[in-house]
Amino acid sequence: MNGMNSFTQLVRRSFGKIIAAQGSVKIADFEKIDNTLTPNMRALRLVMTMADQLSSMGMPAHSVTNLALNITDVYCQQKVHIDISYTQIFVSQDRGVDREPLTLIRTITPRETNYQLMQQLQDLSAKIANHTLTLDDAEKSLDKILSRVRRYPRWVIYIASGGISAGSAILYSATWPLVLIAFFVGAVTAWLLGRLGRLALPPFFTQVVASLFITLFASALMWFVSHGYVDFMGSVNPTLITVGGIVLLVAGMAIVGAFQDAIDEYYVTAGARLLRVAMMTTGIVAGVGIGLYASRKLGISFIPTPDRLTFASASYQYLGAVIISASFALGNHTRLGGIILTGATGLLGYYTFLASSGAGLSSIPANALAGITIGFIATLVSRVWHMPSLAIVNASIVPLVPGLILYNGLMGLIAPENAPGGDDLLLRAILISVAIAAGASFGVLVGRPTRRSFVLIRNSLPQWPLRSEDRE
Structure with a gap:
């Protein structure tokens, strides 16, 4: 009995010490001062928000990371590590041996691309990198x-999309009724x-329904034209109409x-x-396949691939x-001056492509040279026109991207009778995409020091100096 009483007292004393210890623990609030976030946490929150906005609009991960680090170098005393993995942003900060490390994670929500908003954030x-703004x-x-946020009305976006389809039709044909149909x-x-x-359908099913x-x-x-119900348009090429619409769906820019x-x-x-x-x-191939099957059941048959088409004259x-370039810029909420600039840069890039091809270069090096030209020009003029160089590059390379070749390649794998040689087409689409991406990146890398040199020369003149910050 005495042993049992001793054990009971020991247990009581032990629990009493544990309860007392828990009551005496003071929870240190490291991240708040007077119930407000510390400047370090506010800076990290600011960086996360800006990185989320830019990543969701398609800015390359490298550019977003550099932009975010420029901000943390100004407002944070300890170094910050930032990593972006498509759908998530990770921000880590090691604050020394006497403070807990911080790790913040935010999921990237896809948003509509808005080049005006992108420019404002840049x-x-x-301004932050130049130490001209306080954290507040x-x-x-x-x-x-x-x-x-400045946005165009939805009907403007529809017109821009129609412009991309119409521009794609003009590449292959000078028949204006067909161009108008493609626009529609x-x-x-x-x-x-x-x-x-708005129905929150996954992109795959959205592509199926649209195609x-x-x-x-x-x-x-x-069918209407062949039966004489519509005769004012002459001959109609359904392949060209299909290509004009599908160009909106192909993921050429994404690749x-x-x-x-x-x-x-x-x-x-x-x-x-x-x-x-x-x-x-x-998803596009699946939608086109379903449409072709339904058409054949109704006695209508055509080849929905652009490899059978021939390009129009160089002027067209x-x-x-x-x-195409100007409409792409308009559809992404670009200012009027930026729309004109992207149209001119797209023309220059396409001219470089055709000139290189005419000089004997194959399509892959010709696209690379066009990408270099576009990246270099975009970097030089972006600051003067107050427009992100990324916006100029993205809009200007749209006529070059191999989205239709990629579509042809997948169509060839699924329906070889419509597009033979699917493996070769897929490989070609990949190589062209790499060439354009590498060329545009190299053009931007060459353009940055060239632009800095121009700024230094301009500032050496006895006139009002320009700021030499890099907005990429």
Whole structure:
């Protein structure tokens, strides 16, 4: 009994010490001072928000990381490590032996690309890097920018999408009725994509539905023309109409962006983007396949691949390239001056491509040389025109991207009778994408020091000096 009483007292004393110890523990609030976030945490929150916005609009991971580190170097005393893996942003900070390390994670939410917003965020980052904004002012500026995002009405976006389809048709044909039909198909397809997006459909099924609509529309138009119900348009090429609509769906820019991240050694992000490209293009092929099957059951048959088409004259190709580049910029909420600039840069890039091809270069080095030209010019003029060089590059290379070749390659794997040689086409699309991405990256790398030299020369003159910050 005495042993039992001793054991009971021991247990009571032990629990009493544990409870007393828990009551005496003081929880140190390392991240708050007077119930407010510390400047370090506020700076990290600012960086996360800006990185999330820029990444969600398609800016390369390397550019976002550099921009974010420029901000943390100003507002944070300890160094910060930032990593981006397509859908997530990781921010880590080792604060020494006497403070806990910080790790912040945020999921990237896909957003509509807005080049005006991108420029405003880059301007804010440049001001911070120049030590011209306090943390309070930077937070207020960011809140103001995000609360007043400038966007065009939806009908303008539909017109821009129609312009991309019409420009693609002009590359292959000078028949204006067909160009107008392609414009209509592109505008309606953009409207349909917007409606499907509101239903929160996965991109794969969105691609299936949109490509099915385009194929059925081309088949129906061909049936009306062949039966004499529509005779004011002359001969109708349903392949060209299909290509004009599908160019809005093909992930040509996405595959170039994926290889851009691979060149910058962000392999996880690059791999994820490449898989997304494959899924989206597979959705297009599936939708076209369903549409072709339905058309054949109704007695309508045509080849929905652009490899059977021939390009129009050089003048019409230049016109198509200008319309495609300018329409792409307009569809991403670019200012009027930027739209004119991207159209001119797209023309220059396409001219470089045709001139190189005419000089005997194959398509791969010709596309690389065009990418170098576009990247170099975009970097030189972006500061003067107050527009992100990324926006100029992305819009100007759209006429060059191998989205239709990628589509042809997958169509060849699924339906060899429509597009033979699918393996070769896929390899060609990959090599062209790498060439464009590498060329544009090299052009930007060469353009930056060249632009700095021009700024130094300009500032040496007895006039009002320009700021020499780098906004990329």
